[in-house]
Amino acid sequence: MNVAIIGARGIGKHHAKWFHLEGCHVAAFAGTSPETCQQAEAALRGLFDFQGRSYTDYRRMLDAETLDIVSICSPPDCHHAQAVAALQAGAHVYCEKPFIWPSFDALSYPLPSLSVADRASATVHHPMLRRTVDEAREVVSLAERRQRVFGLNAQYVAAHASYQAMYEAARGPLRDIDTVYFLLESKGISGRMSSYEGIFIDMASHALSQVIAWLPDGTLDPESVECRITQNETVARFRYGTATVETVLRKNPAAQRPRRQFGTNQFIVEYEARADEQGVFRAVLRHGDQTVTSEDLVQLSVRRFLDVIRRGEGRPFVDGRDAVTNIELEALIVERGRREG
Ligand SMILES: NC(=O)c1ccc[n+]([C@@H]2O[C@H](COP(=O)([O-])OP(=O)(O)OC[C@H]3O[C@@H](n4cnc5c(N)ncnc54)[C@H](OP(=O)(O)O)[C@@H]3O)[C@@H](O)[C@H]2O)c1
Helix, strand or coil: CEEEEECCCCHHHHHHHHHHHCCCEEEEEECCCHHHHHHHHHHHHHHCCCCCEEECCHHHHHHHCCCCEEEECCCHHHHHHHHHHHHHCCCEEEEECCCCCCCCCCCCCCCCCCCHHHHHCCCCCCHHHHHHHHHHHHHHHHHHHCCCCEEEECHHHHHHHHHHHHHHHHHCCCCCCCEEEEEEEECCCCCCCCCCCHHHHHHHHHHHHHHHHHCCCCCEEEEEEEEEEECCEEEEEEEECCEEEEEEEEECCCCCCCCEEEEECCEEEEEEEEECCCCCEEEEEEECCEEEEEECHHHHHHHHHHHHHHHCCCCCCCEHHHHHHHHHHHHHHHCCEEECC
16 A cells, blocks of 8 residues: 655654554655655655655645555644645545644634633634634544544553553443543653643543443543643543543653653553664553553554555544544533643
8 A cells, every 4th residue: 555644754754664563665756845854855865765756836736646655744733734645535534633633823712702602602703713623523523434543642541451451450340431641741742832731632532441441431521620720730630421531641751761651540551662682662551460461552552554445444543533523522621721830
């Protein structure tokens, strides 16, 4: 299968590597300038024997190449136009989280304060965020109409099998979910918004994808949302389906190893991505003295996406419908947030 990457200098080079290792041909990538494309090409060649072409305009790439898959790894305000164009060109689309988010320059913060009645309704009020959710729906319905697979790269869901095995070894069958907890520290924030809501916009998709996967029939109780936004941390608590959810997303530039934890029903595991002796990245889950090591979570997510295309059945870890729910939840929670400090 022929794959192209839009935005190969950051996480995109790793997408290219995983698609290559999963047996695809990385035919091309698109960037924004000849200089940055040269840098991206060098980075790709450092990871595998990249022999593809580069373009400074993704539309020209879509016209010139015959592609089965386009992997979108550009900033989130580019994702809508690029996903629509890739689907119209006939490709399956794998898109980085957050699915779509408006340009930070265009979105005015702080968000407008909501009345009590507004807070109680499960409606996204901010016009730009409402448009974002509509754009996400448009991408997913286009993929459905064209019978193309859409997958979102919110890779923590790929850890659920390992997590469940650890949980069940310690506690027995994982049935009712009463609580979900997620702590994610990051040294920096992708995108232009380096403080306040930025950490939530950048990272919430990971936590929300876990919530949606664990509680597939859940819905948000909008009145329950408490979201406290400080300069380097956003803490959100809310009811979703049967569970009380708490997500702590924190920018911590000083952390040697940013902490990442998640779990349900107070069974919380530490997560770490680290290279093994051969230099291959692995996902490590730890609870007390129990450790489970699996393949890299992005690798597992890419593999699942490819399996769905190759077999014509199944679903990606985060499919189009869950991706829309993800971005809608992100919008509902952040616009109910309160800045402090
Ligand atoms: N799942 C994860 O764990 C994870 C981790 C990191 C990032 N991400 C997500 O991945 C996305 C990219 O983040 P990043 O940190 O990799 O960003 P980055 O390092 O800033 O890279 C952005 C890439 O997008 C390209 N780009 C920007 N505007 C473009 C346009 N109009 N057309 C084509 N290409 C364009 C850039 O090309 P040039 O280099 O040519 O300018 C660059 O290669 C974001 O949505 C981010 O949230 C996810």
